[in-house]
Amino acid sequence: MERGLSAEEAQFRQEMREFFTTKVPQEIRDKVAAGEELTKEDLATSHKILNEHGCAVPQWPVEWGGQDWSDLQRYIWLDEMQLANVPAPLPFNANMIGPVIATFGSEEMKKRFLPPTAALDIWWCQGFSEPESGSDLASLRTTAVRDGDEYVVNGQKTWTTLGQHADWIFNLVRTDPNAPKQQQGISMLLIDMKTPGVTVRPIQLIDGGHEVNEVFFENVRVPADQLVGEENRGWDYAKFLLGNERVGVAPTGWIKRKLASAKEYAASVAAGDGTLLDDPLVSARIAELECDLAALELTVLRVAANSHGGKPDPASSILKLRGSELQQDVLELIADIAGPSSLAWSDADGSEVPEWAHNATPVYLNFRKASIYGGSNEVQRGVISSGILGLKG
Amino acid sequence: MDFKFTDEQDSLREAARDAIGRNRTEPVPGDAVHNEKMWQALAELGALGLPFPEDAGGMGAGPIEAMIVAAELGRVGARTAYADTLMAVTLLGQDELAGAAMEGSRLVVPALYEPMRAWSPEPARVTTDGSALEGVREPVPFAAAAPAVVTTARGDDGIAVYAIESPTFDGARLDLAGQSARHVGGDAHLRQALNLGTLVLAGEALGAMESALGLTVEYLKSRKQFGVPLMKFQTLTQRAADMYTSLELARSAIYFGAMSLAEDPEDDLTISRMKVITGKAGKHIGQEAIQLHGGIGMTAEYAVGHYTARLTEIEHSLGDTRYHLGRLAARVKDYGALDLVG
Ligand SMILES: Cc1cc2nc3c(=O)[nH]c(=O)nc-3n(C[C@H](O)[C@H](O)[C@H](O)COP(=O)(O)OP(=O)(O)OC[C@H]3O[C@@H](n4cnc5c(N)ncnc54)[C@H](O)[C@@H]3O)c2cc1C
Numbered sequence: 239m240e241r242g243l244s245a246e247e248a249q250f251r252q253e254m255r256e257f258f259t260t261k262v263p264q265e266i267r268d269k270v271a272a273g274e275e276l277t278k279e280d281l282a283t284s285h286k287i288l289n290e291h292g293c294a295v296p297q298w299p300v301e302w303g304g305q306d307w308s309d310l311q312r313y314i315w316l317d318e319m320q321l322a323n324v325p326a327p328l329p330f331n332a333n334m335i336g337p338v339i340a341t342f343g344s345e346e347m348k349k350r351f352l353p354p355t356a357a358l359d360i361w362w363c364q365g366f367s368e369p370e371s372g373s374d375l376a377s378l379r380t381t382a383v384r385d386g387d388e389y390v391v392n393g394q395k396t397w398t399t400l401g402q403h404a405d406w407i408f409n410l411v412r413t414d415p416n417a418p419k420q421q422q423g424i425s426m427l428l429i430d431m432k433t434p435g436v437t438v439r440p441i442q443l444i445d446g447g448h449e450v451n452e453v454f455f456e457n458v459r460v461p462a463d464q465l466v467g468e469e470n471r472g473w474d475y476a477k478f479l480l481g482n483e484r485v486g487v488a489p490t491g492w493i494k495r496k497l498a499s500a501k502e503y504a505a506s507v508a509a510g511d512g513t514l515l516d517d518p519l520v521s522a523r524i525a526e527l528e529c530d531l532a533a534l535e536l537t538v539l540r541v542a543a544n545s546h547g548g549k550p551d552p553a554s555s556i557l558k559l560r561g562s563e564l565q566q567d568v569l570e571l572i573a574d575i576a577g578p579s580s581l582a583w584s585d586a587d588g589s590e591v592p593e594w595a596h597n598a599t600p601v602y603l604n605f606r607k608a609s610i611y612g613g614s615n616e617v618q619r620g621v622i623s624s625g626i627l628g629l630k631g
Numbered sequence: 632m633d634f635k636f637t638d639e640q641d642s643l644r645e646a647a648r649d650a651i652g653r654n655r656t657e658p659v660p661g662d663a664v665h666n667e668k669m670w671q672a673l674a675e676l677g678a679l680g681l682p683f684p685e686d687a688g689g690m691g692a693g694p695i696e697a698m699i700v701a702a703e704l705g706r707v708g709a710r711t712a713y714a715d716t717l718m719a720v721t722l723l724g725q726d727e728l729a730g731a732a733m734e735g736s737r738l739v740v741p742a743l744y745e746p747m748r749a750w751s752p753e754p755a756r757v758t759t760d761g762s763a764l765e766g767v768r769e770p771v772p773f774a775a776a777a778p779a780v781v782t783t784a785r786g787d788d789g790i791a792v793y794a795i796e797s798p799t800f801d802g803a804r805l806d807l808a809g810q811s812a813r814h815v816g817g818d819a820h821l822r823q824a825l826n827l828g829t830l831v832l833a834g835e836a837l838g839a840m841e842s843a844l845g846l847t848v849e850y851l852k853s854r855k856q857f858g859v860p861l862m863k864f865q866t867l868t869q870r871a872a873d874m875y876t877s878l879e880l881a882r883s884a885i886y887f888g889a890m891s892l893a894e895d896p897e898d899d900l901t902i903s904r905m906k907v908i909t910g911k912a913g914k915h916i917g918q919e920a921i922q923l924h925g926g927i928g929m930t931a932e933y934a935v936g937h938y939t940a941r942l943t944e945i946e947h948s949l950g951d952t953r954y955h956l957g958r959l960a961a962r963v964k965d966y967g968a969l970d971l972v973g
Pocket residue numbers: 363364365366367369371372373374396397398399400450607610611612613614615616617620854856857861864866867922923924925926927929
């Protein structure tokens with residue numbers, strides 16, 4: 239056991255802090271802080287700066303642009319990034335399809351896709367969920383039928399995050415409808431969104447924003463060399479994709495940043511002769527959330543230190559479960575701090591209410607998603623109870 | 632002690648449900664939009680003057696009836712200035728604007744929030760020298776519909792109430808300097824207005840919680856995953872049971888709040904307790920309703936998320952759970968055992 243950072247680690251942290259706070263435009267980081275929706279350009283600008291400095295895909299193999307960092311270094315990298323309000327590198331590229339191609343793709347596929355994926359010259363989106371297949375992903379119905387050198391794809395995906403910006407989609411498709419188990423008939427295909435027969439339709443969320451879409455496939459012809467790995471092994475790749483990351487599952491740096499902001503916000507809301515930060519009901523709530531955060535962050539550090547080399551690990555379910563809950567709790571706190579100043583969402587000229595307070599309710603509502611996507615919290619509890627505790631009812 | 636509604640109250644509920652159902656529009660994310668058709672239907676129903684005496688132009692019913700109408704608004708997710716207007720009329724007392732507000736010929740709302748100041752029933756930086764007003768109110772509800780406003784200001788003789796017939800807004804912000812304001816009177820009705828407004832909001836919350844739970848129950852029956860309806864998963868049905876429990880506890884508190892105000896319009900202790908109970912139930916039910924739906928609960932096209940949004944808005948109106956708990960906490964030392972019916 240050893241409590242603190244070594245001299246080298248502290249030095250690394252200093253470098254990361256300096257990089258994130260000086261190289262990524264302040265304007266983008268301010269938008270993140272205020273909970274504003276980022277444009278495609280904002281996300282791309284930030285991602286590209288990170289990539290130019292080796293900070294977009296450090297978890298990838300070194301030959302494809304990764305860094306030979308320890309888990310603790312990766313934790314520090316993420317923590318500093320989140321503390322500085324830097325938008326994460328596009329997760330579909332950096333955490334999802336990149337590692338899958340690097341692990342299971344052919345050499346040609348790696349050469350073709352990994353460099354532009356790291357550089358965000360290809361913007362990926364994730365085509366897993368379907369209207370009838372959410373938690374029960376293995377029941378998916380989008381089909382791909384082999385026809386010569388091509389697959390012909392038909393079906394529908396939904397909840398496709400930022401599909402409106404995407405160049406390519408990595409899609410789970412059913413290639414063997416007769417497989418003995420549903421999971422064994424699924425493949426992963428890489429599809430250019432410009433292929434004839436692909437249609438994207440927006441879905442509006444309760445915060446009024448447009449971040450998810452429906453994607454329709456009508457006789458879409460996909461070259462067979464865009465199959466990832468082997469046919470009918472797509473489920474394994476999907477499981478790898480969803481479970482390979484433990485360091486980044488719980489956004490502790492983000493939560494920490496928001497809690498620090500919550501204190502500033504509370505100090506800026508007048509209450510009686512002082513501010514809301516003087517109200518013990520507010521400060522006690524902040525203190526309690528800091529206890530919850532400490533327990534989570536220490537757990538991240540504890541389990542990061544004995545990673546399973548890329549294998550899905552049930553421990554990451556704890557991190558997803560608590561991470562999403564704390565994200566939601568801190569946003570609820572911020573909306574409560576804004577109080578009546580949160581009531582008008584729109585920020586007209588002349589408003590004396592700052593941006594963060596106008597955004598507090600829509601952001602709070604938006605993050606109800608965090609306990610639904612990426613395996614809902616009910617699914618995570620299922621993994622913990624059956625996978626860890628052996629309770630298989 | 633009797634929680635049953637009278638036949639008249641049941642008929643009022645039916646009439647309100649019918650009128651509101653015919654005039655509602657699909658909910659949209661963001662700031663509430665005034666629906667003039669709905670407003671006229673409410674006026675025709677007498678809803679806007681419901682709790683006020685007949686000799687003052689009202690219907691001579693009471694807070695229970697207002698709560699009944701509010702629950703119907705909440706049930707279908709109709710966001711109106713109902714609570715606002717009943718508060719404004721209470722504050723206006725004998726002022727002529729009250730009549731116009733009850734008839735629905737003029738939309739009148741109270742402007743009681745100060746930007747970046749936590750809720751307080753008393754103005755802090757809104758002041759008066761006896762004639763002109765100084766200070767800023769923000770956000771003013773339904774400002775986009777150019778309402779008349781009633782506001783309070785702190786002067787040498789305490790807090791006074793002012794009416795502004797044709798205010799000039801800047802978005803939802805109202806700079807009181809230079810607005811032509813009419814002195815209405817002192818703050819004798821302020822507490823009653825806030826109690827009534829809080830009750831009406833809680834009534835709306837009750838309707839919204841009922842609907843959010845109702846949708847969730849239906850969804851658990853109809854949505855299939857893993858080849859079975861979601862109701863096969865006990866972890867979900869047990870949570871629906873918890874939601875129902877929260878709903879029924881809140882219902883009791885809200886009905887009790889209405890009965891209490893019918894007897895004593897000044898009873899803010901009961902109203903604070905009701906707001907805390909409603910606030911906690913609203914968060915619980917609103918959050919779980921989305922969660923148990925999964926992704927569909929996050930969409931603007933589906934109703935459930937709008938109920939959660941409205942419950943959140945109600946939580947932050949007229950004092951949140953924290954504010955009312957603080958008010959209750961300051962009084963716990965004044966009594967021993969809780970006595971509700973004495
Ligand atoms: C904002 C947002 C962005 C998303 N982005 C993407 C994306 O980019 N790409 C993509 O492919 N998908 C995406 N998703 C989809 C997401 O992964 C699904 O919403 C999720 O898998 C849940 O599926 P569902 O919405 O169909 O809910 P359902 O599976 O129908 O679940 C409904 C409820 O039942 C519960 N439940 C289901 N099964 C069980 C069980 N066996 N035991 C106990 N409880 C259960 C769920 O936890 C939930 O509470 C996104 C979703 C959202 C909301």
